[in-house]
Amino acid sequence: MADEVKLYGLDGSPFVCRVKIALNLKKIDYKFVVEDLRNKSADLLKYNPVHKKIPVLLHSGKPISESLVIIEYMDDAWKGAPLLPKDPYEKAQARFWAKFVDDKCIPIVFKAIVSHGEEKDLAEAHEQLQFLENQLNEGKKFFGGDDINLVDISATFIAYWVGAAEEALGLKLVSKDKYPKLTEWCDNYINCQAVKDGLPPREILLGFFKMWFATPNSFVYNEFLNKSS
Amino acid sequence: MADEVKLYGFPGSPYVSRVTTALNLKGIKYEFVAEDLSNKSADLLKYNPVHKKVPVLVHNGKPISESLVIVEYIDDAWKGVPILPQDTYEKAQARFWAKFIDDKCTPAIFKAITNHGEEQAVAEAQEQLQFLENELNVKGKKFFGGDNINLVDIAATFIAYWLGAAEEALGIKVLSKDKFPKITEWCGNYINCQVVKDDLVPREAIVAFFRKRFGNA
Numbered sequence: 001m002a003d004e005v006k007l008y009g010l011d012g013s014p015f016v017c018r019v020k021i022a023l024n025l026k027k028i029d030y031k032f033v034v035e036d037l038r039n040k041s042a043d044l045l046k047y048n049p050v051h052k053k054i055p056v057l058l059h060s061g062k063p064i065s066e067s068l069v070i071i072e073y074m075d076d077a078w079k080g081a082p083l084l085p086k087d088p089y090e091k092a093q094a095r096f097w098a099k100f101v102d103d104k105c106i107p108i109v110f111k112a113i114v115s116h117g118e119e120k121d122l123a124e125a126h127e128q129l130q131f132l133e134n135q136l137n138e139g140k141k142f143f144g145g146d147d148i149n150l151v152d153i154s155a156t157f158i159a160y161w162v163g164a165a166e167e168a169l170g171l172k173l174v175s176k177d178k179y180p181k182l183t184e185w186c187d188n189y190i191n192c193q194a195v196k197d198g199l200p201p202r203e204i205l206l207g208f209f210k211m212w213f214a215t216p217n218s219f220v221y222n223e224f225l226n227k228s229s
Numbered sequence: 230m231a232d233e234v235k236l237y238g239f240p241g242s243p244y245v246s247r248v249t250t251a252l253n254l255k256g257i258k259y260e261f262v263a264e265d266l267s268n269k270s271a272d273l274l275k276y277n278p279v280h281k282k283v284p285v286l287v288h289n290g291k292p293i294s295e296s297l298v299i300v301e302y303i304d305d306a307w308k309g310v311p312i313l314p315q316d317t318y319e320k321a322q323a324r325f326w327a328k329f330i331d332d333k334c335t336p337a338i339f340k341a342i343t344n345h346g347e348e349q350a351v352a353e354a355q356e357q358l359q360f361l362e363n364e365l366n367v368k369g370k371k372f373f374g375g376d377n378i379n380l381v382d383i384a385a386t387f388i389a390y391w392l393g394a395a396e397e398a399l400g401i402k403v404l405s406k407d408k409f410p411k412i413t414e415w416c417g418n419y420i421n422c423q424v425v426k427d428d429l430v431p432r433e434a435i436v437a438f439f440r441k442r443f444g445n446a
Binding site: 062066076104 | 279288291293294295298299301302305306317318320321322324325328329333360
């Protein structure tokens with residue numbers, strides 16, 4: 001069972017996608033175990049009894065939950081492309097921004113999508129997105145500089161899911177004129193091979209968002225709202 | 230330039246306490262800059278423009294915000310007593326539990342407090358606390374970090390000290406000894422660690438705070 005790696009998840013989840021991208025960057029072979037969130041497997045409940053959510057990474061039989069914890073674990077456990085900066089201060093900054101994306105940015109962007117662009121939600125979302133735009137203003141291609149790092153990976157939802165939601169909803173959140181740097185970053189990010197290989201087809205997301213907006217009280221909607229981090 | 234370390238905060242904050250404990254563990258000398266949260270200093274707003282909150286650690290002029298990010302930074306930047314486990318898997322587990330305390334446990338407890346011990350809120354808080362009780366039980370540990378405190382213990386500072394004060398102020402019970410014998414014992418052990426004790430404000434001050442803020446008129 002040496003170094004056996006399994007990832008429990010679902011294609012449509014941006015949090016599972018974060019881990020797939022990290023696995024691709026580290027060139028780790030893994031088995032993907034698809035979960036049905038309406039009928040969670042005994043394994044998932046055993047490996048993540050606290051949250052009962054995806055993604056869960058299983059490494060040589062030992063489970064790790066919470067996508068950003070998983071990514072840091074992967075950077076500690078495997079050599080190869082670094083996911084975090086080496087310098088302690090830069091590392092702290094990367095953790096700060098990944099936490100900001102998770103705790104502040106994604107929730108409010110999500111809320112603005114769910115409320116179909118309600119004015120107050122949009123204003124708050126713009127306020128948070130501006131911080132990210134400013135971070136890229138230092139002439140950086142990625143939040144990680146020349147290569148993607150933890151912060152870029154944490155913002156996968158913004159790079160790819162938001163665009164699909166915008167199209168399904170007929171709403172613009174991350175406009176090019178307001179966020180030139182962020183828009184450019186989205187394009188660069190989703191064109192990285194490690195990212196491209198981990199993203200679900202856009203049509204699937206479009207279909208999902210269209211169905212979801214049509215049935216706002218559906219199970220999947222609520223499950224996503226109680227997202228795994 | 231010798232290491233210049235400043236900590237922006239206010240003494241009654243459990244989040245600031247996390248950082249002072251970490252600094253004390255490493256034996257780091259620092260200057261404490263007391264903030265008045267109703268009148269935040271220009272420095273604080275400059276060093277933490279995103280959240281405008283305490284604590285903020287400034288190390289040789291470079292600011293770091295968010296208490297758990299700061300604690301990990303302290304462990305990366307200074308040698309001495311380790312705050313996170315060395316083992317890769319154990320390190321991930323420590324981060325998982327610290328995040329759980331921050332994202333799930335403390336908010337549920339806080340809700341029970343602000344709802345004056347309303348039954349459902351207390352039940353939800355106790356559901357989260359049970360995970361921590363199990364964690365201490367299964368490993369048979371004095372601290373979440375084993376024989377010594379680590380990131381998880383530090384993350385749970387609010388539970389160790391602030392919760393008891395809130396319970397007293399509002400006449401409510403969330404962390405009962407019969408339901409949570411291990412955590413109760415842990416609280417006593419944790420606040421008696423010198424590195425923690427040295428910077429805790431008097432309990433009466435915290436009781437008074439909770440009474441004033443959430444007590445019945």
